[in-house]
Amino acid sequence: MSILAIENHGNIAVVTVDNPPVNALSHALREALWNAAERLDADSGVEAVVLHCAGRTFIAGADVSEFSKPPMPPHLPDLVTRIEQAKKPWVAAIHGSALGGGLEVAMGCRFRVAVKSASLGLPEVTLGIVPGASGTVRTPRLVGLANAVEMVTIGKPVKAPKALEIGLIDAVVGDDLVAEAISFAQKALGQPLPLPISGRPVEKLGEAEWQKLEADVKKRAKGEVAPVRALACLRKASESDFVSAMAFERETFLELRGSEQAAALRAVFFAERAAPRPARYKDVETRAIHSAAVIGGGTMGAGIAATLRDAGLPVILIERDEEALARGLANIKGIFDGGVKRGKLTEEAAADRMAGVTGSTSYDSLGDVDLVIEAVFEEIGVKRDVFARLGKVCREDAILATNTSYLDPRLIVEGLPNPSRFIGLHFFSPANIMRLLEIVPTPESAKETIATGFALARQLGKMPVEAGICEGFIGNRILKRYRAAAEALVRQGVAIADVDAAMRRFGFAMGPFEAQDLGGLDIAFLQREGARAAGQDVPETLGDILVRAGRKGQKTSGGWYDYVPGNRTPQPSPAVAELLAPHIQGSSSMTLDEISEHLVSEMAAEGEAILAEGIAQQASDIDLVEIHGYGFPRWRGGPMHWKAHVKK
Ligand code: T1G
Numbered sequence: 001m002s003i004l005a006i007e008n009h010g011n012i013a014v015v016t017v018d019n020p021p022v023n024a025l026s027h028a029l030r031e032a033l034w035n036a037a038e039r040l041d042a043d044s045g046v047e048a049v050v051l052h053c054a055g056r057t058f059i060a061g062a063d064v065s066e067f068s069k070p071p072m073p074p075h076l077p078d079l080v081t082r083i084e085q086a087k088k089p090w091v092a093a094i095h096g097s098a099l100g101g102g103l104e105v106a107m108g109c110r111f112r113v114a115v116k117s118a119s120l121g122l123p124e125v126t127l128g129i130v131p132g133a134s135g136t137v138r139t140p141r142l143v144g145l146a147n148a149v150e151m152v153t154i155g156k157p158v159k160a161p162k163a164l165e166i167g168l169i170d171a172v173v174g175d176d177l178v179a180e181a182i183s184f185a186q187k188a189l190g191q192p193l194p195l196p197i198s199g200r201p202v203e204k205l206g207e208a209e210w211q212k213l214e215a216d217v218k219k220r221a222k223g224e225v226a227p228v229r230a231l232a233c234l235r236k237a238s239e240s241d242f243v244s245a246m247a248f249e250r251e252t253f254l255e256l257r258g259s260e261q262a263a264a265l266r267a268v269f270f271a272e273r274a275a276p277r278p279a280r281y282k283d284v285e286t287r288a289i290h291s292a293a294v295i296g297g298g299t300m301g302a303g304i305a306a307t308l309r310d311a312g313l314p315v316i317l318i319e320r321d322e323e324a325l326a327r328g329l330a331n332i333k334g335i336f337d338g339g340v341k342r343g344k345l346t347e348e349a350a351a352d353r354m355a356g357v358t359g360s361t362s363y364d365s366l367g368d369v370d371l372v373i374e375a376v377f378e379e380i381g382v383k384r385d386v387f388a389r390l391g392k393v394c395r396e397d398a399i400l401a402t403n404t405s406y407l408d409p410r411l412i413v414e415g416l417p418n419p420s421r422f423i424g425l426h427f428f429s430p431a432n433i434m435r436l437l438e439i440v441p442t443p444e445s446a447k448e449t450i451a452t453g454f455a456l457a458r459q460l461g462k463m464p465v466e467a468g469i470c471e472g473f474i475g476n477r478i479l480k481r482y483r484a485a486a487e488a489l490v491r492q493g494v495a496i497a498d499v500d501a502a503m504r505r506f507g508f509a510m511g512p513f514e515a516q517d518l519g520g521l522d523i524a525f526l527q528r529e530g531a532r533a534a535g536q537d538v539p540e541t542l543g544d545i546l547v548r549a550g551r552k553g554q555k556t557s558g559g560w561y562d563y564v565p566g567n568r569t570p571q572p573s574p575a576v577a578e579l580l581a582p583h584i585q586g587s588s589s590m591t592l593d594e595i596s597e598h599l600v601s602e603m604a605a606e607g608e609a610i611l612a613e614g615i616a617q618q619a620s621d622i623d624l625v626e627i628h629g630y631g632f633p634r635w636r637g638g639p640m641h642w643k644a645h646v647k648k
């Protein structure tokens with residue numbers, strides 16, 4: 001089928017766009033739509049037009065893959081105006097997602113109708129740009145300034161019922177979308193037509209209101225430029241005529257489209273879409289997962305059980321005794337109760353989540369589960385005992401997974417019947433929130449098992465990255481290098497607070513020392529002590545000195561920093577200065593940018609080694625690990641993108 005077809009239904013012409021996979025507004029599609037508008041204007045038998053799309057979604061936006069090429073006419077803003085100026089009213093019939101340029105085309109139409117499940121939005125700022133085809137100029141004319149500010153500067157889509165409520169669409173229609181849209185068009189022909197959106201007014205705000213809005217947008221943007229520039233476009237739309245505002249928006253869009261932040265966000269956008277479906281497993285059959293068990297209901301087990309329930313899977317929680325089981329079930333319930341408190345879950349939904357969890361201390365109930373994820377103590381003996389028991393009771397084809405952070409999965413799986421169905425699934429704490437999932441095959445893991453790991457990630461809404469076996473896999477290995485490099489700077493005389501300030505300035509929510517105080521210095525300390533006990537040569541770290549002095553972080557009201565009880569604000573600690581003084585040689589005075597450039601380069605250097613060793617499949621996987629597992633600022637693209645495209 002061609003990219004666009006026209007079919008007449010009496011006096012209503014139906015334009016069907018078919019540009020898989022998401023009907024993106026490629027140059028060819030813009031030309032086809034322009035020509036359709038010309039043809040239909042000239043067709044005296046046509047009194048109205050319905051625009052809809054084949055496939056799973058309405059137009060999902062400009063074709064992002066064209067952004068690195070020079071824009072070709074017809075430019076999208078001109079196409080939107082052409083549709084708005086059509087002699088016959090166009091009705092956009094929306095299903096799936098009308099996003100970015102897709103929503104802008106829909107706003108060029110005189111009416112918009114959508115099925116209930118549709119979503120509509122202007123996500124351009126998430127790509128480091130602003131809407132480039134009247135999104136900042138028509139939206140405030142359609143839904144008012146307040147709604148436009150939220151839609152444009154945050155970029156979060158709204159569902160059809162909310163879109164109707166704010167005036168973004170004219171009707172929510174049944175699933176027979178084309179028929180409903182034709183009927184809507186017929187009725188509209190019998191009424192006076194509404195003003196084209198470009199002809200409507202925008203409310204005005206006072207200077208103080210704009211200043212407040214800008215401060216709020218800047219705070220939320222955390223270093224990203226596009227949201228602030230999008231607000232400036234909205235202000236222009238409010239304070240200037242339509243044509244001037246359009247020119248201002250276009251100039252802003254073209255400038256940002258070539259920016260470092262836009263390049264980084266685009267790279268992440270495509271990496272995120274490719275990650276859950278690696279080409280190497282495209283033709284590999286996966287196992288259906290309809291039921292699961294989690295062994296161990298502690299910090300991780302409870303989070304993993306919750307994320308499985310969020311995906312609708314029934315879960316059996318196994319603990320070592322009744323007391324621990326009660327604690328584990330309470331941990332899971334606590335997660336769902338937290339969701340209710342934060343307004344993310346209704347009481348009923350939380351109760352339903354919990355109803356799908358069965359607790360037991362016996363493995364007998366595991367005879368028919370499709371998947372078991374182990375999350376017991378980080379001790380090889382305990383884990384091997386668990387898998388020995390699982391090997392006896394589970395189906396031969398049940399996928400058995402370990403959530404270990406640092407143990408070698410090859411040692412855990414020794415002796416397990418059918419080791420081809422065993423794999424590492426490394427979730428990140430809190431497992432029901434963090435999207436990153438490191439998939440860690442052993443040499444014996446079947447391709448089907450690995451592909452099922454990726455299918456499970458899709459089922460759970462996780463961001464999967466395949467990792468080879470080494471200490472810390474990908475993320476924790478880079479974290480170790482990052483922390484060691486940060487401690488080395490402190491040993492050279494750089495202030496602890498300067499290191500954290502530098503990384504916050506770079507875009508992290510917090511620096512390496514604040515983060516350790518929050519998570520606890522003892523976790524890594526115990527891991528190092530375990531390695532030392534196993535005979536490995538692990539040099540003493542500054543963190544070891546603090547833990548041995550009882551300074552484990554906020555949990556002991558002191559770690560790298562001091563804390564006033566009840567107050568999480570880090571205070572530079574004289575006690576730490578005294579403890580570490582013998583280990584500090586020099587008085588290095590690096591600027592904050594020099595500090596962050598050095599530390600991010602260290603992360604990238606470890607990433608290069610990880611790539612060279614085949615632990616990661618591609619550089620963008622390492623960037624996804626850092627962004628989705630360790631808070632690396634998304635608009636920097638990740639350490640590998642930053643080093644390749646930004647570092648001076
Ligand atoms: N351009 C090009 N390709 C796109 C695309 C786009 N806008 N959106 C998705 N794809 C590809 C994606 O790479 C993947 O490719 C396939 O489609 C399926 O995507 C002028 C300038 C629409 C909600 O930001 O949010 O308009 O791997 O796996 O989960 O103001 O895709 O199959 O080869 O994500 O069903 C604004 C981004 C652009 C929308 C569907 N639009 N896309 O999700 O499928 S800027 C966006 C999405 C703009 C104007 C400005 C999602 C989706 P492949 P997928 P999905």
Ligand code: NAD
Binds near residue numbers: 301319320
């Ligand atoms: P935890 O101590 O909070 O929980 C471990 C749970 O396992 C406890 O509830 C304990 O009762 C239970 N358990 C112990 N032996 C058992 C047995 N034989 N049968 C059933 N249950 C048993 O530990 P955690 O932080 O949840 O870590 C669990 C695993 O997840 C470890 O391998 C750890 O390396 C890994 N991990 C931890 C994190 C993290 O940030 N904590 C992140 C990723 C992975």
